[in-house]
Amino acid sequence: MLVNIENLLRENIKRLTPYSSARDEFKGEASILLDANENAFGSPLPTNYNRYPDPLQGRLKTKISQVKGVPPEHIFIGNGSDEAIDLLFRAFCRPGVDNIIIVPPTYGMYEVSANINDVLIKRVPLTSDFQLDLNGIAEAIDEYSKIIFICSPNNPTGNAINRSDIETLLNNFNGIVVVDEAYINFARQRSFTQELAEYNNLVILQTLSKAWGLAGLRIGMAFAASDIIHVFNKIKPPYNINEASQTLALQALENVDEINTWIKTTVAEREKLAASLSTLPFVQHLYPSEANFILVKMTAPKAVYNYLVELGIIVRDRSSVILCEGCLRITVGTPTENQQLLNALSGYVSVNKEQGNTI
Structure with missing residues (x-):
């Protein structure tokens, strides 16, 4: 099923002119950087952090692409997965108008971000065996439903959600389906990243905080259709991932x-x-x-x-x-x-x- 992503976007996001940072305005290499009002003398640290980091994390995305098997244009890197969750609300949900569906018990930040963004939450509890209540979700969906959040393996229950049930939602919901795979490295179930080419309304969240042991660096990832990634890059802060985190994450990714x-x-x-x-x-x-x-x-x-x-x-x-x-x-x-x-x-x-x- 193909969903018209443009129709799902908030009107102000469609009209938005993103901030253009100094480093966005040229391509290639440079030897003298006099464009961003940085301290040209360096920093007091052993490693110089006087320059702004790559706003689109090109080297890190290339490495993640090699590890995850997902092309760089389908990758967003955030300050933790929480940044991607917040961007989903800001991109697709009109405050006081639209709603999202969560399936408790589940990760608490979906609800927190919805409340911060003044978006109505519809709760359809999991079944007694911690699986999706597809009939309940179908009844909850209305014309203002924009996003369904599913955590698999689920936090706090630990189980994987039936893959066929998630595919049912992807094939029938005219909105965004988010599959949060923070714990996918510990699961037998394969990642939904293999399905990106089939579903343009699929957003997969992963992180380097769990299996990769980098919780202190706050490196979250979203994998999605390139038009959704473009929207994320349009509305994110210009330098959302600092240079130290990018450098250390690159080093860690060499140790598969x-x-x-x-x-x-x-x-x-x-x-x-x-x-x-x-x-x-x-x-x-x-x-x-x-x-x-x-x-x-x-x-x-x-x-x-x-x-x-x-x-x-x-x-x-x-x-x-x-x-x-x-x-x-x-x-x-x-x-x-x-x-x-x-x-x-x-x-x-x-x-x-x-x-x-x-x-």
């Missing part, structure tokens, strides 16, 4: 083999951790995960959470989230960290037994 080893270790540790957690008397259910975390249902999640905090171990309390009642979300750590967690949870059992508490 090391990352693949970490991914295999994380997946193996996830299975070992799940097996050990399942033996604890207060654990009621472990939800199957294709991410680098496990959602665990237990009898007293807040008590367990507080006990772990006192020991300096921080997990995520998701017990107040729809369909995640009674659950903690536990990230898979190093083998040593995982063992320390298990030791602490065994200690929780012992303390409660000594006090005569039922767990």
Whole structure:
């Protein structure tokens, strides 16, 4: 299905003349740069950061293209995936008029960005097995529905969303379908980047924050049809990715083999951790995960959470989230960290037994 992206855009975005930075106004190499009012003497740091970074991150996009198998013209690099999420709202959703559809429980920034941009949120909860309610989504869609957000593997549940259900939306929704693949490196399901040529209304979000270990650099990626990428580049801040982040990300992307080893270790540790957690008397259910975390249902999640905090171990309390009642979300750590967690949870059992508490 081909969607008319131009018709989805806000009128002010169609009319927008983007900011033209000094580095946008010439092509090629230069030896003397007197166009951007920079400090020509350098910087007080060992590496000079006195020059503005490449506004379109050409070298970094080329490297990501090689790693991901996606042409550079289909790649947007943002200050975390959150920047791409915000740009989607600013490009396609008229404040106070249009709406988006989310499928809770899901990543919280979709809702936060919608609220910041004054866009109505329609919530269609996942089914009891954490899959899409296609009938519910179809009933929620109206003429003002612009974007559907799907996280797969899903945060906080950890499962992958059925591929055929996502394809059903792509083939029938006359708007943007966003597939957030922040955890795709840990999943058996293949990325939707292979489907970009087939769906011009598909936007895929990925990140270097998870498997690649670069959360501190804030490098998010969006893969989409070139006309959507053009819109993102039109409305983003001119220098949204700093030079240090671009340089360090390029270095990290040279180490694919090391990352693949970490991914295999994380997946193996996830299975070992799940097996050990399942033996604890207060654990009621472990939800199957294709991410680098496990959602665990237990009898007293807040008590367990507080006990772990006192020991300096921080997990995520998701017990107040729809369909995640009674659950903690536990990230898979190093083998040593995982063992320390298990030791602490065994200690929780012992303390409660000594006090005569039922767990």
